[in-house]
Amino acid sequence: MTLVVRLLTAALLMQTATGRNNRPLPDPEPFFEAVRANLARSQEEQNRFAYKERRTELDLNPFGRLGTGETRVIAVTPVEGGKAVTRQLIERDGKPVADSPPSRREVRRTERGKTVVDDVANMLDVKIDRRDSLNSRDAIVVTFKPKRDATPRTREGRLARSFAGEIWIDEQGREVVRVDATAIDDLSFGYGVLGRVNKGATVTVRRQAMDGDLWLPTSIRFNGEGRALLYLRKLTINFSIDWFDYRKVL
Numbered sequence: 001m002t003l004v005v006r007l008l009t010a011a012l013l014m015q016t017a018t019g020r021n022n023r024p025l026p027d028p029e030p031f032f033e034a035v036r037a038n039l040a041r042s043q044e045e046q047n048r049f050a051y052k053e054r055r056t057e058l059d060l061n062p063f064g065r066l067g068t069g070e071t072r073v074i075a076v077t078p079v080e081g082g083k084a085v086t087r088q089l090i091e092r093d094g095k096p097v098a099d100s101p102p103s104r105r106e107v108r109r110t111e112r113g114k115t116v117v118d119d120v121a122n123m124l125d126v127k128i129d130r131r132d133s134l135n136s137r138d139a140i141v142v143t144f145k146p147k148r149d150a151t152p153r154t155r156e157g158r159l160a161r162s163f164a165g166e167i168w169i170d171e172q173g174r175e176v177v178r179v180d181a182t183a184i185d186d187l188s189f190g191y192g193v194l195g196r197v198n199k200g201a202t203v204t205v206r207r208q209a210m211d212g213d214l215w216l217p218t219s220i221r222f223n224g225e226g227r228a229l230l231y232l233r234k235l236t237i238n239f240s241i242d243w244f245d246y247r248k249v250l
Contacts, residue, residue, distance in 0.1 A: 025128050026140060026171070032126065034174040038215065040117045042207075045214055047085070047107050048250040050077045054091075054242040082250050083107055119157035123150045131171070134178065138171040146184070162187055163203065175215040179205040183224065195235060197226035210246045217243055 053074045073091035078084070088102035124144045132141050145164040152158040165181035180202070187197040201224025210216045222239040 023131070025131060028128055031128070031140070031169075031174065032121075035169055035176065036117055036121055038173075038175050042215055042217075043117065046216055047078055047082045048248055049210070049216070050075070050247045050249045051243055052076070052090075052245045053087075054240075054244070056238070056240050077102075078107075078250055079104070116154050116156045119152055119154045120160045123147060123152055123157050123160045126167075129166070132168065134168050134170075139168045139177060140171050142167040142169060144181075159187075170215075173209070173213060173215065175209070176205075176207055177215075178207070179203070181205075186226075187224075195226055197224045197235070197237065200224065201226075201237070211248055216246060219243070 053076055054071065055074070056071050070093050072089055072093075075088045075090050077086050077088075079086055084104055084106050086102040086104055089097050089100040091097055123146055125147050126142050126144045129141045129143045132139050143164075143166055146161040150161065152161055162183050162185045163181040164184050165179065167176055167180075168178040169175065170177050181204075183197070183199050183201040183203075186199050187201065188195070201222065204219075204221045205217065206219045207215050207217050219242045220240065222237060224237050226235040226237065
């Protein structure tokens, strides 16, 4: 009897999943417009939160050497009503750092955030591909590739034009949850003089809900190989940033 119950339960679950995936996919234009609005809002609202940032530094010098340096944890706190943030080193390579002086950094305002989101979106040819499940929630999977005739206005737009991949978007919240991107062109750094990262480098981005319906980034990973041009040395890059311990203070 137990086996029969399990089989019936499995069959019902399969039917439910099939019915869910057979639902029509969202209308692209209003769907993408809502996603873009949420991304721009996230960029601005992040300035109301204190959080910690763990990053693996890239070691770059004029001799063409690029490698993985130390891992640092930085406490980021908004000040002056969100017009600026302070960044204070609190941990280096897993060991606490005491009495590190905070540095102040101006915050780029809403128009900058909206401009970046719009510019990146304008660089990409995006298409709704399918419905999937991610973190036990329905997600719309979007494929993207660069528009070759598009002209970027920002650094982020120029970078986006070199990647293709997939984006998982929480269907109910219209929020980007996950991005998996692969470079389809070689990427230069140091103005193309110091080195180049080969086509095939990968970038992954993760986001999650932090404060009600507000979603914020939690991690980014960059992995690739390339060459330092000055000394023709091979490069292996494993760069990461994690954002955690978000706490709303403004």
